[in-house]
Amino acid sequence: MTPARSPVQRPGDARLLVVGADGALTHVSRGAFASWLRPADLVVANDAATLPASLCGVHSRTGRRIEVRLAARDSLAFEDVSFGAVLFGEGDHSTPTELRAPPPEVRSADLLALGPLTARVEAVLDHPRFVRLSFLGDAGRVWAGIAAHGRVVQYAYMAAELALWDVWTPIAGPPAAFEPPSAGFAIDWAMLGEIRWQGAGFATLTHAAGLSSTGDAALDARLPLPEAYRIPAATVGAMQRTRAAGGRVVAVGTTVTRALEHSAQLHGRVVAGEGLADLRLGPATPVRVVDAILTGTHEPGGSHYDLLGAFADAEVLAQADAELERRGYRTHEFGDSVLIWRRPRRTWARHAA
Amino acid sequence: MSAHVQTPHPPLRIAVTGGTSGLGLALVRGFLRRGARVAFVARTASAVAAVAADTGANGIVGDVARKDDIHRIALQAGAALGGLDVLVNNASDLGPVPLALLADTDCEDFERALQTNLLGPFRLSKALLGALAGAAREGRGGVIANISSDAAVTPYETWGAYGASKAALHHLSHIWDAELGAEGVRVLSLDPGDMDTPMHAAAIPGADRAALQRPEVAAEGIIAAVLAALPAAQRVSP
Numbered sequence: 270m271t272p273a274r275s276p277v278q279r280p281g282d283a284r285l286l287v288v289g290a291d292g293a294l295t296h297v298s299r300g301a302f303a304s305w306l307r308p309a310d311l312v313v314a315n316d317a318a319t320l321p322a323s324l325c326g327v328h329s330r331t332g333r334r335i336e337v338r339l340a341a342r343d344s345l346a347f348e349d350v351s352f353g354a355v356l357f358g359e360g361d362h363s364t365p366t367e368l369r370a371p372p373p374e375v376r377s378a379d380l381l382a383l384g385p386l387t388a389r390v391e392a393v394l395d396h397p398r399f400v401r402l403s404f405l406g407d408a409g410r411v412w413a414g415i416a417a418h419g420r421v422v423q424y425a426y427m428a429a430e431l432a433l434w435d436v437w438t439p440i441a442g443p444p445a446a447f448e449p450p451s452a453g454f455a456i457d458w459a460m461l462g463e464i465r466w467q468g469a470g471f472a473t474l475t476h477a478a479g480l481s482s483t484g485d486a487a488l489d490a491r492l493p494l495p496e497a498y499r500i501p502a503a504t505v506g507a508m509q510r511t512r513a514a515g516g517r518v519v520a521v522g523t524t525v526t527r528a529l530e531h532s533a534q535l536h537g538r539v540v541a542g543e544g545l546a547d548l549r550l551g552p553a554t555p556v557r558v559v560d561a562i563l564t565g566t567h568e569p570g571g572s573h574y575d576l577l578g579a580f581a582d583a584e585v586l587a588q589a590d591a592e593l594e595r596r597g598y599r600t601h602e603f604g605d606s607v608l609i610w611r612r613p614r615r616t617w618a619r620h621a622a
Numbered sequence: 623m624s625a626h627v628q629t630p631h632p633p634l635r636i637a638v639t640g641g642t643s644g645l646g647l648a649l650v651r652g653f654l655r656r657g658a659r660v661a662f663v664a665r666t667a668s669a670v671a672a673v674a675a676d677t678g679a680n681g682i683v684g685d686v687a688r689k690d691d692i693h694r695i696a697l698q699a700g701a702a703l704g705g706l707d708v709l710v711n712n713a714s715d716l717g718p719v720p721l722a723l724l725a726d727t728d729c730e731d732f733e734r735a736l737q738t739n740l741l742g743p744f745r746l747s748k749a750l751l752g753a754l755a756g757a758a759r760e761g762r763g764g765v766i767a768n769i770s771s772d773a774a775v776t777p778y779e780t781w782g783a784y785g786a787s788k789a790a791l792h793h794l795s796h797i798w799d800a801e802l803g804a805e806g807v808r809v810l811s812l813d814p815g816d817m818d819t820p821m822h823a824a825a826i827p828g829a830d831r832a833a834l835q836r837p838e839v840a841a842e843g844i845i846a847a848v849l850a851a852l853p854a855a856q857r858v859s860p
Contacts, residue, residue, distance in 0.1 A: 412698050
């Protein structure tokens with residue numbers, strides 16, 4: 270598939286491949302998404318705003334240039350300014366991540382001077398480019414520093430540098446994501462009205478979507494990292510009403526799917542509150558509470574694609590891939606979309622909501 | 623991980639622009655007095671630090687007239703408050719100082735008034751609308767209060783740049799309020815009346831200050847209107 274290189278979240282010609290529960294494939298305009306909903310269905314989206322998670326500066330001990338990409342946080346709390354982070358060496362986003370120079374050798378207790386911020390390496394995790402770091406100073410100053418000095422994580426395939434407003438979804442609220450929850454690019458305020466007009470509902474959760482790629486095979490194999498999320502009580506209530514009325518839960522993106530399924534797995538049902546999604550979903554882990562996923566077009570390989578296996582069989586996904594390829598769908602963050610309705614539950618699948 | 627305990631009446635989360643002087647500062651103090659959590663925005667770092675230290679509110683340095691500052695402000699407000707129930711777009715620009723006939727108004731002064739009084743509130747409201755609509759879905763309400771003026775409806779001579787920008791903001795408020803009804807977000811256009819503020823002094827240097835309303839008094843009216851637009855469960859007593 271061809272990458273979408275222009276930072277337009279909702280191009281007028283965006284397309285949607287609908288994969289039915291029976292495996293039937295239908296091509297429609299993505300603007301028609303709401304017409305696939307029935308009364309009592311519920312659309313759940315990730316309202317995380319995206320942080321400018323790329324911070325450039327100097328590794329104090331060696332004086333060498335370093336780029337820090339914030340990648341994970343254990344909670345969504347304001348006071349929590351400790352992050353998992355991936356390190357890069359000289360160069361910038363115009364070089365594909367896999368070709369970037371390695372970062373200087375970083376040790377525990379090293380300091381990183383990142384514009385107005387100072388970060389201390391708390392630990393080198395199980396890879397020399399993967400660290401836990403804490404910013405020094407009070408939380409307000411740290412967030413102000415990230416806002417002032419951070420840049421949006423860039424993609425080498427994009428024609429121009431992305432600004433924050435390019436990557437915040439229309440419904441973005443709490444600043445929590447490290448890369449945009451880009452499935453939500455499809456949904457604007459007019460579409461919320463169309464969803465309502467169909468008699469369906471709309472709810473949100475906040476999920477700290479992490480890095481999609483580090484340019485290192487060993488690191489990429491760890492993705493997605495555990496991701497903090499928060500599910501509001503109102504969303505749990507809306508899901509219960511949807512279930513009671515025979516409606517279906519449509520997750521916008523892999524992050525929403527991970528959060529809801531993690532909560533259901535941990536508690537036996539989706540509960541309100543914060544959690545840390547550390548599960549991997551795939552063909553062997555059928556979804557329990559999500560009935561469909563609206564997401565970008567993901568190429569085979571990688572955790573995003575694996576997750577689709579929790580909704581549809583491999584043969585169906587292969588047919589869908591062939592269709593996306595043949596019809597010239599655009600891929601990556603600003604690309605076209607797929608809507609996959611979950612295959613019928615097998616008799617052994619537990620039902621929880 | 624255990625479920626997070628939900629408190630029945632979490633404090634209101636409020637952001638105020640232009641929060642270091644005049645009406646804005648009075649709003650910061652007034653909302654804090656009611657137990658709200660408040661973040662405020664202003665351009666001058668030293669003034670922001672002083673008000674933050676004095677009030678305990680969360681200070682954000684930024685200029686709503688600058689497009690590049692909007693998402694940085696929204697990010698810091700969202701991080702500090704963990705969401706948002708009320709945005710007060712209070713920061714305002716008079717246009718030319720001293721006030722001038724429109725024919726004598728420099729285009730740059732008019733543009734700055736539009737950036738501060740119209741485009742800034744539009745951009746910041748748009749950037750924070752996701753947070754406000756989220757609060758509304760959670761039953762907390764969601765209010766955008768745009769500070770207007772009688773100059774928005776009455777054509778006072780020499781108030782052209784300010785009056786035109788406030789008239790546009792006033793109209794925008796009403797259209798947006800109609801559009802956002804289904805999301806549970808209210809957009810109010812509120813006129814505090816003439817007040818003894820630095821802006822008033824710049825507009826009418828010779829005014830009898832004693833005859834002017836104190837900003838603290840005007841703030842009470844604004845706060846009452848904002849609280850009245852919130853769901854009953856969210857209304858805090860004065």
